[in-house]
Amino acid sequence: xxxxxxxxxxxxxxxxxxxxxxxxxxxxxxxAVLGGFMPTLIKRAEPVQNYxxxxxxxxxxxxxxxxxxxxxxxxxxxxxxxxxxSIAAVGEAGITxxxxxxxxxxxxxxxxxxxxxxxxxxxxxxxFKAPRRDKIELPAPAELTSAADGVALDAKAREWVQKDKSxxxxxxxxxxxLSNKDSGPAARIWSRRAGNNDMEGQIRDALRDVNRQxxxxxxxxxxxxxxxxxxxxxxxxxxxxxxxxxxxVGLRDRLPSIIGVICGFLMWSLIITGxxxxxxxxxxxxxxxxxxxxxxxxxxxxxxxxxxxxxxILTLTVMGGWGIISAVGLAATLPDVARDIxxxxxxxxxxxxxxLYLVGGYLMYAVLFAAIGAFCETPxxxxxxxxxxxxxxxxxxxxxxxxxxxxxxxxxxxxxxxxPFTPFIMSARAPxxxxxxxxxxxxxxxxxxxxxxxxxxxxxxxxxxxxxAKLSWKSFLGAMRHS
Amino acid sequence: MAAVLQLADVSKNYGSFQAVRNLSxxxxxxxxCGFLGPNGAGKTSTIRMILGLQGVxxxxxxxxxxxxxxxxxxxxxxxxxxxxxxxxxxxxxxxxYLGSLKGLPAAEGRKRARDMLEQxxxxxxxxxxxxxxxxxxxxxxxxxxxxxxxxxxxILDEPFSGLDPMNQQGLEAMIRSLxxxxxxxxxxxxxxxxxxxxxxxxxxxxxxxxxxxxxxxEARATSARYLEIEGxxxxxxxxxxxxxxxxxxxxxxxxxxxxxxxLAAGAEAQHTLRAAFVSDxxxxxxxxxxxxLHDAFIALTGDHPDDDQRxxxxxxxxxxxxx
Numbered sequence: 001x002x003x004x005x006x007x008x009x010x011x012x013x014x015x016x017x018x019x020x021x022x023x024x025x026x027x028x029x030x031x032a033v034l035g036g037f038m039p040t041l042i043k044r045a046e047p048v049q050n051y052x053x054x055x056x057x058x059x060x061x062x063x064x065x066x067x068x069x070x071x072x073x074x075x076x077x078x079x080x081x082x083x084x085x086s087i088a089a090v091g092e093a094g095i096t097x098x099x100x101x102x103x104x105x106x107x108x109x110x111x112x113x114x115x116x117x118x119x120x121x122x123x124x125x126x127x128f129k130a131p132r133r134d135k136i137e138l139p140a141p142a143e144l145t146s147a148a149d150g151v152a153l154d155a156k157a158r159e160w161v162q163k164d165k166s167x168x169x170x171x172x173x174x175x176x177x178l179s180n181k182d183s184g185p186a187a188r189i190w191s192r193r194a195g196n197n198d199m200e201g202q203i204r205d206a207l208r209d210v211n212r213q214x215x216x217x218x219x220x221x222x223x224x225x226x227x228x229x230x231x232x233x234x235x236x237x238x239x240x241x242x243x244x245x246x247x248x249v250g251l252r253d254r255l256p257s258i259i260g261v262i263c264g265f266l267m268w269s270l271i272i273t274g275x276x277x278x279x280x281x282x283x284x285x286x287x288x289x290x291x292x293x294x295x296x297x298x299x300x301x302x303x304x305x306x307x308x309x310x311x312x313i314l315t316l317t318v319m320g321g322w323g324i325i326s327a328v329g330l331a332a333t334l335p336d337v338a339r340d341i342x343x344x345x346x347x348x349x350x351x352x353x354x355x356l357y358l359v360g361g362y363l364m365y366a367v368l369f370a371a372i373g374a375f376c377e378t379p380x381x382x383x384x385x386x387x388x389x390x391x392x393x394x395x396x397x398x399x400x401x402x403x404x405x406x407x408x409x410x411x412x413x414x415x416x417x418x419x420p421f422t423p424f425i426m427s428a429r430a431p432x433x434x435x436x437x438x439x440x441x442x443x444x445x446x447x448x449x450x451x452x453x454x455x456x457x458x459x460x461x462x463x464x465x466x467x468x469a470k471l472s473w474k475s476f477l478g479a480m481r482h483s
Numbered sequence: 484m485a486a487v488l489q490l491a492d493v494s495k496n497y498g499s500f501q502a503v504r505n506l507s508x509x510x511x512x513x514x515x516c517g518f519l520g521p522n523g524a525g526k527t528s529t530i531r532m533i534l535g536l537q538g539v540x541x542x543x544x545x546x547x548x549x550x551x552x553x554x555x556x557x558x559x560x561x562x563x564x565x566x567x568x569x570x571x572x573x574x575x576x577x578x579x580y581l582g583s584l585k586g587l588p589a590a591e592g593r594k595r596a597r598d599m600l601e602q603x604x605x606x607x608x609x610x611x612x613x614x615x616x617x618x619x620x621x622x623x624x625x626x627x628x629x630x631x632x633x634x635x636x637x638i639l640d641e642p643f644s645g646l647d648p649m650n651q652q653g654l655e656a657m658i659r660s661l662x663x664x665x666x667x668x669x670x671x672x673x674x675x676x677x678x679x680x681x682x683x684x685x686x687x688x689x690x691x692x693x694x695x696x697x698x699x700x701e702a703r704a705t706s707a708r709y710l711e712i713e714g715x716x717x718x719x720x721x722x723x724x725x726x727x728x729x730x731x732x733x734x735x736x737x738x739x740x741x742x743x744x745x746l747a748a749g750a751e752a753q754h755t756l757r758a759a760f761v762s763d764x765x766x767x768x769x770x771x772x773x774x775x776l777h778d779a780f781i782a783l784t785g786d787h788p789d790d791d792q793r794x795x796x797x798x799x800x801x802x803x804x805x806x
Contacts, residue, residue, distance in 0.1 A: 006583055014571070289567030293625075296534050296561040297584035299553065466536055 003298040007306025011281065012313050024273070025318050029325040049135045049173035049199060050166060054157070056149040056179040065178045065185055068213065070137070072206035077133060078110070084131050085113045091334050092121035094251045106231060135202070141167045144175070153177060157190040164192060174199050184211045242433070244343070252340040256431030257404045259344055263354055264400040264428035266319075271361045271423065272393065274315035275369035278307055279382065282373030282461075291374070291465045300462035308366045315362065344431055353430050353439060360446040361423025367457035374464030396424035403428035416442050419449035487512045487636060487667050488533065493542030495528045495691075502528045504691040505542070510669055510684070515662045517678030518671040519780065520688035526671040527564055529688070530640050533669075534561060547636055557586045560634035564641045564671075566625045570614035574600055574624045577613060578631050585632035592631060599627045603653070619650045626654065630661060637661055639670035643677050655681055675776040685776065689784035699776060706774035706782040707745040710752060712759070713768035716740050724758050726750025739767070746771075 015021045055066040082105050090098040097120040104116035110130065118125030144160065147153040157175040166172045174191040176199075185207045189200060216226045238249040245252075285291045294303055330338035345351045368389070376382040399415055406412070407429045415425045416434075422442050430439060486509040495503040503525040510516045520526050531537040533544055535552035547555040568577045578599070579592030587595075600606055603623050608616060616624065622645060630637055639658070643651050658681055662668050672678060678685050679699055687695040687702070695702055707728065712721060715738050722730045728745035735741075746752060752771040759766050774782070 003584055006580075010569075010580060014569070017571075288570065289563065289565040290569065292536070292563045292565065293561070293567070293581065293628075294584070295536055296559070296563070297556060297581065466531070 002302075004302045004306040004309065007294075007298065007303055008310035008313060011307055011310025014281075015277070015311075015314050021314070021318075025321045028322050029329065032326070033329075044132070046134060047171075048133070049196075050138050050170050051135060051174040051176055051199065052138050052140045052144065052160075052166065052172065054140050054144050054153065054175060054177050056153065056177060065180055065210065068185075068210040069176075069178060069203070069206045072209040073135070073202060075209070076202060076205065081105075081110055081130050082113065085110075085117055085128070088124040088128050089117050089121050090251070092124045092336065094336060095254075096250065097121055102233065106233060135199070138166045138168065138170060138172065149179075154188065154190070157188075161190045161192055176203055178207075185214075251337070252343065255337075255340050255344050256433070257407060259341060260407065260428040260431040261400055261404050263431070264396070264403070264424045266322075267354070267358055267361060267427045268393070268397060268400075268424050270315055270319055270358070271365050273318075274311050274362055275365040277314070278311045278366050279369035279373035280379075281307065281311070282370050283376050283378065283382065286374060286465070287377035295465055300465060301458060303465075304367065304370060304458055304461050307370060308363070311366065312359075312362060319358075348433060350431055353443070354427055356443050357423040357427050357430070357446070360443065360450050363450040364420065364423075364446075364453045367454045367461070371457035371460035371464060374461045375467065392420060396421045400424060400428040403432070407432035408434060413438065417445055419446045422446040485512050486510060487547055488669065489543075489545045490529070490533075491543045491545075493529070493532060493544060494540045495525070495532060495537065496540040502691050503532070506688070506691075506693050507542075508686045508693060508696045510667060512667050513662060513665055514683040515658060515668045515670070515681050517682035517685040518669055518688065519673065519675060519678055519685055519776070520671075520694075521673050524673075524688045525691040526688060527640055530561075530638055530669075530671060533638065534559065555636075557632065558635045560585075560629040560632065560637040560666075562626055562629040562637075562639045562642055564644070566622060568613050568621065568625055568628070570612065572613055573610055574605065574608050574613065574616070574627075577624060578628045581628040582631040585634075587632045595631050596627065599631065600624070603627060603657075619646055622646060623650065623653075626657065630666075633666075635666060637666050637668045637670075639668065641672055642670055643672060643674060651677070675780060679776045687780055687783055689780075694784045695779070702776055702779040702783075703774045706779040707748070708752075708774060709746055709772050709778075710744045710755060711741065711768070711770045711772055712744060712766060713741045714739065715765040715767075716742060718742065720762065720764060721759075724755050724762070726752075726755045741768075 053066045053069065082102065085101050085105060086098045089101040093100075100120050101113050101116045105113035108115075114125065114128065117128060141160070144153065144156050147156045154177070157177060160166075160172060161175055164172055172192065174189055174196060177188045177190070179186050179188075187203050187207060189196065189203060191199060213223060213226070217223060239247050240249050240253065241247075243249045243253045282291075285294070291303075298306070327338065330341065345354075372382055372385045372389075396415070399412060399421075402409055403412055403425070412425055412429060413434075415421045416429065416438060423446065426434075426439070426442050488510040490509075491507050493503060493506045494501065506525070506529060518526055518529070528537065532539050533546055533552055535554075535556070543550065544552070546552050547558050549555045552559065569580075572580065575593055575596045578596035579587075579589055582592035582595070583589050597609065600608065605620060605623060608620060608624075613621060613624065626639075626642065629639070642654055642658075646654060655677065658668055658670065670677075670681075682699055684698055685695070685702055686693060695705065710727070711733070718730050718732060718740075721727060721742055721744055724744070726747050727750075728747050730745075731743040733741040733743050744755075746755070756766075756769055759769070
């Protein structure tokens, strides 16, 4: 085994033996799963809010306001159910399946929607449970309904909210006093918690619905027509000659931009993690005075290559591990999506481009970070140079999201050819199939720059490893220039 | 004897600072050569140039027949001044790893590591991590690591620093054993006693220049023998004694002084002692001392070997260091 490989081997073994390596290998899948379930978990963790609706009698035109609000709140819950049905459908049956379920709900309500879900996505349908109601109305106690409007009613509401309990002994979260003012329906919410934005928002939406309904009625418009107009969901078909089907754009066609952004962020974190590991390793060797021992046995180039290779093997191992875990997880839960992702990755050799961007990006940053590490004994020493480098690395993070909506934006095209940003911006763009010339040119420019970086950083690394001088941009650039 | 290391007019500049100036010396095969001088005299810079870790500013170095230490690095063993090994490795892992970088097969490296640790009295540290070893133990491990591949030329930069007297003795024995087995040893130190006991040859360095090259006896011969005289004495009276050159006061406690009186070349100590009695000087102790290497160093360079002549590195030095 040549010396660079021996260095690489030691590097790999040193990290593989640490708990941190295995934690980082397993952390992404863990957090991905956690992230997926988090909204549901948060929703389930929220306590149910019991509330009481009271309607003020005066002015005379107020009758029916509470009923209208109840109806609006019910509609809101229906929308939550529809959203849950749609999410359940899209995972297993794609966008077409989701549309089928939506249509069924529009035409026949929840039961029809559930039946459609069971038909288009049998597994999701079998395990589907309608979301829990997070707000439940309790009957209003006589003390409230008989209280005089205004100050007296507010005083009673305040008293009941402070008691925390309803007549039936259940927890009481809020009392909503509805009234009809000249400007339209209004509400005063007495809440146990000072900040109850959720309840406030729902009541506001409900009152808006009621107001709209009344306004239409006042204008002589048939409410059935209004309902029909509001529920109308235009049937839009997006077509593209570049769609996988040759016509209609489906989930398979929308996946590339999503995959691109995920790849870009993943690549960013992998490269930063790998390069930082390398820098910390070199710094540790510098502070432990091992560098000089190593340099009496191997050349600076062998040492740098060995270390870069070792951390690259680790990085690829982590990425491979994440890839396998994600692929197995997706194939088991969402086989159609897994198949589509596989197809996108294989289209026009996308996986190869991504690999090239990973290699180029890693080389650029790894050698730079290693050279910085060779001058430093502590992370504090490194901060002088790392500050501007990290600031520059934030730029692609800001622009990668733009690639989802508009992968061919001019600013993205320009950034694609600035080598330090190329790996991330192009990873985000590549799945959307930018012009081949841009892909090839960006790769060529990136590798030429990476070669230059390796040459310059190699010189700085050699100088830094044997130097006790204080690190500054001046000394670092001087070492690059003159070594 | 053939020279395995030759330095011819070697200089090393760090910007405007000249760390090594026109240095020339040779080391013969199978000998122990002491490279002596205060901290900052240019020893480490010279060693780094010999190893090829730093380029020379001018001059030429030939080691084991090569014009660059890097070409024969597998035949050289090196213990740097500032020592360190991977803290999470065991001694056997560390020794065999560094041996493997010198071309020693891993299995053979592990076997030799275990044997050498045993010989050095570190047999029970096999499974401990480096971080759990004492400083002395870790230094022994690093020394073993630098010679595990049985190099022809061993360079030890300040090998005795940080070791207790017991371990210093062990290290001296090890250096002798390396030479006895045919290796050439060049070690740097600012502690002259080690060199006095070990070296076939010494090279004295001060402020980057060679002050002397030769055997220990030759070095000592450059300095005068001296008398240590103690009593209620007047410095001028002692200086007036026959055969006495310069007189230096070593101590003065309540009027009782200890004087160091240099003897002129060819002068007899007995004559001086007799003259002191004749002059009725109050002599309470009188001792003839042979010059030490320490004395020789002071006589040759005018510097003290324990001085610090270090020159702090500058940005320019970084640039130079990598050349």
